[in-house]
Amino acid sequence: MEQIFDFFSKLFSAEGFPARWYCGKWTDFHGWLYILSDLMIWGAYFTIPLLMWYFVRNRKDVPHQPVFWWFMAFISFCGTTHLVDVIIFWDPLYRLSALLRFLTAVVSWLTVLALYRAIPKALKLKTPAELEKIIAEKTQASEIVNQKLKESEAQFRTLVNSNPDIIAKLDHEFKHIFVNDAVTRETGLSPNHFMGKTYRELDYPSHRFQELIEKIEEAWHTKQNILFETDSWDENIPEDDKTYFSLQIVPLIDNADSIKKEVLIVNKNITVQKRLELQLKAKIKELETLSNELGVQNKQLEEFANITSHNLRAPIGNLNALYDLYLNETDEDERVFYIEKFGDVSKNLMYTIDDLAEIVRIKRDTHMEREILYFETKLSHVVSSLTGQILETGAEINADFSACPTIEYSKVYLESILLNLLSNAIKYRSPERKPKIFFRTQNIDQQIILTCEDNGLGIDLQKYGHKIFKLYKTFHRNEDARGIGLYITKNQIEALGGEISISSEINVGTTFTIIFNKKA
Amino acid sequence: MSNLSTICVIDDDKIYQLTFKKVVQATGFNHQILIFYNGEEAIIFLQNKANRPEELPDVIFLDINMPIMDGWDFMEEYIQIKPRIGKQISIYMVSSSVDVRDLERAKAIAEISDYLIKPVTKEQLIQILGLAMN
Numbered sequence: 001m002e003q004i005f006d007f008f009s010k011l012f013s014a015e016g017f018p019a020r021w022y023c024g025k026w027t028d029f030h031g032w033l034y035i036l037s038d039l040m041i042w043g044a045y046f047t048i049p050l051l052m053w054y055f056v057r058n059r060k061d062v063p064h065q066p067v068f069w070w071f072m073a074f075i076s077f078c079g080t081t082h083l084v085d086v087i088i089f090w091d092p093l094y095r096l097s098a099l100l101r102f103l104t105a106v107v108s109w110l111t112v113l114a115l116y117r118a119i120p121k122a123l124k125l126k127t128p129a130e131l132e133k134i135i136a137e138k139t140q141a142s143e144i145v146n147q148k149l150k151e152s153e154a155q156f157r158t159l160v161n162s163n164p165d166i167i168a169k170l171d172h173e174f175k176h177i178f179v180n181d182a183v184t185r186e187t188g189l190s191p192n193h194f195m196g197k198t199y200r201e202l203d204y205p206s207h208r209f210q211e212l213i214e215k216i217e218e219a220w221h222t223k224q225n226i227l228f229e230t231d232s233w234d235e236n237i238p239e240d241d242k243t244y245f246s247l248q249i250v251p252l253i254d255n256a257d258s259i260k261k262e263v264l265i266v267n268k269n270i271t272v273q274k275r276l277e278l279q280l281k282a283k284i285k286e287l288e289t290l291s292n293e294l295g296v297q298n299k300q301l302e303e304f305a306n307i308t309s310h311n312l313r314a315p316i317g318n319l320n321a322l323y324d325l326y327l328n329e330t331d332e333d334e335r336v337f338y339i340e341k342f343g344d345v346s347k348n349l350m351y352t353i354d355d356l357a358e359i360v361r362i363k364r365d366t367h368m369e370r371e372i373l374y375f376e377t378k379l380s381h382v383v384s385s386l387t388g389q390i391l392e393t394g395a396e397i398n399a400d401f402s403a404c405p406t407i408e409y410s411k412v413y414l415e416s417i418l419l420n421l422l423s424n425a426i427k428y429r430s431p432e433r434k435p436k437i438f439f440r441t442q443n444i445d446q447q448i449i450l451t452c453e454d455n456g457l458g459i460d461l462q463k464y465g466h467k468i469f470k471l472y473k474t475f476h477r478n479e480d481a482r483g484i485g486l487y488i489t490k491n492q493i494e495a496l497g498g499e500i501s502i503s504s505e506i507n508v509g510t511t512f513t514i515i516f517n518k519k520a
Numbered sequence: 521m522s523n524l525s526t527i528c529v530i531d532d533d534k535i536y537q538l539t540f541k542k543v544v545q546a547t548g549f550n551h552q553i554l555i556f557y558n559g560e561e562a563i564i565f566l567q568n569k570a571n572r573p574e575e576l577p578d579v580i581f582l583d584i585n586m587p588i589m590d591g592w593d594f595m596e597e598y599i600q601i602k603p604r605i606g607k608q609i610s611i612y613m614v615s616s617s618v619d620v621r622d623l624e625r626a627k628a629i630a631e632i633s634d635y636l637i638k639p640v641t642k643e644q645l646i647q648i649l650g651l652a653m654n
Contacts, residue, residue, distance in 0.1 A: 305619060306619065310584070313616035314533060314585075314616040314638065317616045317638035318535040318536055318539065320639055321535075321536070321638075321639035322539060324639075325539060341535055341538065344535065463593075483587065
């Protein structure tokens with residue numbers, strides 16, 4: 001311990017040693033050869049790490065940097081020992097020299113260790129020759145891939161160009177960046193004519209262009225393909241010469257870059273299919289109309305079967321029964337009574353037959369002569385023909401025909417319709433209040449509508465709604481009710497393409513609504 | 521009086537009512553006749569007399585075509601109130617209609633005993649009233 005303490009306390013002292021010049025027999029030549037050689041070594045050993053430091057700093061990608069640093073430290077320490085050796089010629093700092101040599105030894109071994117650990121990795125580093133070989137191989141491989149890509153692109157291009165559909169690619173400003181050869185067949189223009197232009201610049205009608213842009217924006221937004229049909233964009237072409245297309249819009253979006261939005265438009269000429277489809281639709285419509293007409297005729301036949309079955313057979317049955325009773329009766333007064341009843345029945349039978357004849361006539365005459373009629377005039381005719389009943393009941397009749405004062409219609413039917421509506425309203429008045437009847441016309445969607453509103457008895461539509469316009473159906477205890485008026489009215493209206501409906505509330509009133517020219 | 525049969529006619533045709541009455545008389549049955557002009561009047565009567573079987577009819581002759589409530593509507597209402605009526609009543613649908621659809625519709629209703637075509641003869645009545653009395 002004493003020695004160690006003594007060593008460090010006299011580290012920078014030369015005590016106990018002579019300067020090297022005076023230790024042994026140094027000739028000047030020998031001494032200076034030693035000194036100069038050591039100085040040169042020291043110079044070189046300090047220059048090497050500086051150069052290495054410069055290299056390492058400028059090539060940060062060089063692997064095994066720690067090894068470089070250790071080597072730089074090692075060589076610097078080596079250099080220092082040589083410098084101290086020179087100093088010792090004049091100032092014999094042997095203690096400092098020993099310490100520096102010890103540090104040099106430590107750093108040297110640490111460098112050995114670092115080198116030892118780095119060697120396996122360093123061995124794996126590719127030599128430039130190896131790297132060049134690798135690059136050459138890769139280049140060749142990519143050339144093959146390129147070649148294949150070119151072939152496949154050529155194939156794809158041929159495929160796209162020979163496709164009968166027009167395939168176009170537009171950029172984010174709707175300008176053409178590609179269009180296949182099919183466009184030439186459809187427009188007579190070469191694909192080059194389209195490149196870099198929008199449909200607007202290509203003279204398409206602006207509202208069609210707008211429609212297309214909206215669809216494209218939608219496709220970009222939803223990231224879904226959109227398929228829609230359109231006809232040839234020239235509006236001056238007549239229906240029969242029109243070309244029809246189905247357009248598929250395929251959005252192409254780069255999520256990271258909104259400028260890279262593009263769109264594929266596949267335009268298929270579907271004129272042939274569309275023509276067939278339109279023809280088919282027209283045929284179906286024809287068949288539907290025919291089937292409806294048949295349905296109506298069928299229903300009318302059923303109705304007639306029902307009428308003859310009930311309303312003609314009933315009085316004939318009565319006549320038979322009366323005749324039997326008459327034959328078997330001996331009392332002369334009774335026989336006269338039967339004969340009188342005979343008369344009643346045959347009179348009723350005649351009414352029924354007249355009704356039927358009227359109904360048949362209405363059903364047949366769907367092409368009645370039409371003329372311009374004023375509702376006001378027709379209503380006043382009807383009112384004057386019902387003067388007796390109106391005075392008797394104190395009925396108040398009002399009308400507002402201002403919205404639609406006239407109609408082109410059958411004069412006979414309009415009078416009959418107004419007469420039935422008015423006489424019904426009076427017949428089914430409430431005993432508790434004076435009848436108030438209001439007529440009004442409207443023109444809605446080019447349909448002429450007449451309403452007749454009363455404050456009468458009303459009718460339970462839940463119960464009788466389905467029978468209200470049927471023949472010989474009556475719903476009130478009323479001796480005059482024969483159940484023919486509304487049936488005739490409905491038939492007249494329907495024969496001329498109209499429709500009648502009813503709304504009613506018991507003991508409040510009834511409103512009949514007639515649409516004279518019902519739209520399909 | 522035990523043999524007195526109560527016959528109900530629901531029909532709006534006055535001539536038919538008259539001839540029917542005469543034919544019933546001709547059968548010689550001890551009877552009384554109830555006449556209603558439509559289904560509704562008859563239903564109201566049946567509802568009111570539901571608890572008095574002696575006043576209820578044994579047989580109903582029901583017309584199809586009538587104002588206010590026709591034969592079909594009457595049957596719907598009747599089926600509703602039937603459980604409360606304290607008497608077995610035979611119902612015959614009587615119509616001048618020879619339409620097969622009317623016949624089939626009547627047959628589909630269990631409460632209708634038979635479908636008769638007008639005019640109803642004396643022989644038919646004797647058979648029906650005979651059945652009802654037993």
